[in-house]
Amino acid sequence: MNALEIENLTKTYKNRVLALDNISFEVAEGDFFALLGPNGAGKSTTIGIISSLVNKTSGKVRVFGHDIDTELEAAKRCIGLVPQEFNFNIFESVQQIVVQQAGYYGVPAKIANERAEFYLNKLGLWNKRNVKARSLSGGMKRRLMIVRALLHEPRLLILDEPTAGVDIELRRTMWEFMQELNNKGITIILTTHYLEEAESMCRNIAIIDRGHIIENTNKKTLLQKLNSETFIFYLQKPLRESPNLHGFNCYLQDETTLAVEVHNAQQINSLFEQFSAQDIVVNSMRNKSNRLEELFVKLTGKGAL
Amino acid sequence: MSKEVWVGFTTILKKEIIRFLRIWSQTLLPSAITMTLYFVIFGHVLGSRVGDMGGFSYMQYIIPGLVMMSIITNAYSNVSSSFFSLKFQHSIDEITISPLPHYVVLWGFVLGGVLRGLFVGIIVTLIALCFTSLHIAHPLLMLAVVILSSALFSLAGFLNGLFAKKFDDISIVPTFVLTPLTYLGGVFYSVALLPPFWHKLSLFNPILYMVSAFRFSVLGVSEVNTVHSIIFIILCVIALYFANLRLLSSGYGIRN
Numbered sequence: 312m313n314a315l316e317i318e319n320l321t322k323t324y325k326n327r328v329l330a331l332d333n334i335s336f337e338v339a340e341g342d343f344f345a346l347l348g349p350n351g352a353g354k355s356t357t358i359g360i361i362s363s364l365v366n367k368t369s370g371k372v373r374v375f376g377h378d379i380d381t382e383l384e385a386a387k388r389c390i391g392l393v394p395q396e397f398n399f400n401i402f403e404s405v406q407q408i409v410v411q412q413a414g415y416y417g418v419p420a421k422i423a424n425e426r427a428e429f430y431l432n433k434l435g436l437w438n439k440r441n442v443k444a445r446s447l448s449g450g451m452k453r454r455l456m457i458v459r460a461l462l463h464e465p466r467l468l469i470l471d472e473p474t475a476g477v478d479i480e481l482r483r484t485m486w487e488f489m490q491e492l493n494n495k496g497i498t499i500i501l502t503t504h505y506l507e508e509a510e511s512m513c514r515n516i517a518i519i520d521r522g523h524i525i526e527n528t529n530k531k532t533l534l535q536k537l538n539s540e541t542f543i544f545y546l547q548k549p550l551r552e553s554p555n556l557h558g559f560n561c562y563l564q565d566e567t568t569l570a571v572e573v574h575n576a577q578q579i580n581s582l583f584e585q586f587s588a589q590d591i592v593v594n595s596m597r598n599k600s601n602r603l604e605e606l607f608v609k610l611t612g613k614g615a616l
Numbered sequence: 617m618s619k620e621v622w623v624g625f626t627t628i629l630k631k632e633i634i635r636f637l638r639i640w641s642q643t644l645l646p647s648a649i650t651m652t653l654y655f656v657i658f659g660h661v662l663g664s665r666v667g668d669m670g671g672f673s674y675m676q677y678i679i680p681g682l683v684m685m686s687i688i689t690n691a692y693s694n695v696s697s698s699f700f701s702l703k704f705q706h707s708i709d710e711i712t713i714s715p716l717p718h719y720v721v722l723w724g725f726v727l728g729g730v731l732r733g734l735f736v737g738i739i740v741t742l743i744a745l746c747f748t749s750l751h752i753a754h755p756l757l758m759l760a761v762v763i764l765s766s767a768l769f770s771l772a773g774f775l776n777g778l779f780a781k782k783f784d785d786i787s788i789v790p791t792f793v794l795t796p797l798t799y800l801g802g803v804f805y806s807v808a809l810l811p812p813f814w815h816k817l818s819l820f821n822p823i824l825y826m827v828s829a830f831r832f833s834v835l836g837v838s839e840v841n842t843v844h845s846i847i848f849i850i851l852c853v854i855a856l857y858f859a860n861l862r863l864l865s866s867g868y869g870i871r872n
Contacts, residue, residue: 414627415714417620
């Protein structure tokens, strides 16, 4: 069964902005699915419609087979949403916020409190349970929203920029936690600005741009479309001008930093041979950006999400 | 109502009760202070010069009106401000994305408003008893009128909360509509004392029917037919209930 089926979904806002233009895609049960796109592409509108925060103009949305037009409550019961914006009552305590949310889903207080203890501990918020939400740091607020979305044990978890503004150490902890949830069978839909996040975790990826799905396939197939990668080389000695590397496009970022584009058919060994021949000593190297990011830029023509 | 829905309903209701009890200095105290001033100034100081009205001392005559005034303003503002605060902070999304049926959401907020109305009504009545004695003529009718009137104004407050886009929008109706209508609804005087034109005009004031029905339940005297008043209140409750339900279903004010 598919966790999510979207058919010919269109959304036109009152100001006549066409946010989604007849998009269709499916997310299989148990998948870790990334929905990527530049700002204003239609990601949040899509998520808003799935979670019933936005009215659709036309089209069909089914969550685990439940049509949101005819079985909205059953569909909602399957979804846990972590929105992009903080949307809890800042005057309530952490525990109150999560237990109340579970209550709206019909989870009795006793069970909700047990689950709250488990998830708050898991995400390092248990000792903050009696603290008012307004006193939490940005990272804590993000984790609070994740806990809140999990307390009714949803089958489909939608994460809209869950790690925005979170430091790298905490982000990695959250990635592990998301993987753990996915391994338990929860289907996850992720939108993120951090493409390495999507590349490392997601199995299937859809790219949305200007209200259209421009790519929707598995990660491997998608990355095969990337026919070149750019590497950054840190040089021991400064160069005055770009070296002449036969068959490679290159340019100096500064006098000791060289960017070289390597096509799939080319080998890095031949590049190093040319470096040696020209007495260029390389101290270290790295990818200019992750592969998905390079592909994203090529597909959308935009440098950042 | 299934167990799940019941849990959802009690969650909203509990949240509403905790809210108005937590901020008691903004929700319960102001009415107590204002009504104490009314009792002292209008009932005690001026009332002794006004004399009897409808066979009761002026203090006794104005008590039902003042209690009803507190109930309806508190029921109204509880729901409008609570609901709009959720909208303002976007925490209304927590309820919007949940599988709670719309009628449950509506009942949760409305009952919260009714309970605050009852709370304030009891406080104001206790204060009133410090100034005069009261014999309640029809206790069950009194309870029915209180519940129906506070439900009516809770529903009106909910409607205001749905339409409101900024904080000013939830103070416009209480300031420019509710307060004048309450003052002109026979709280401080008998509309029978008004000239014929103003008397007839007063009959179009819905609050007159609530004040009158409540006064009848407490003192046993009324200016308009109590049965008509009760029917009028019930019809208003039904109309507002379905209007709110329709707006909630369409997502007006809460969904994009």
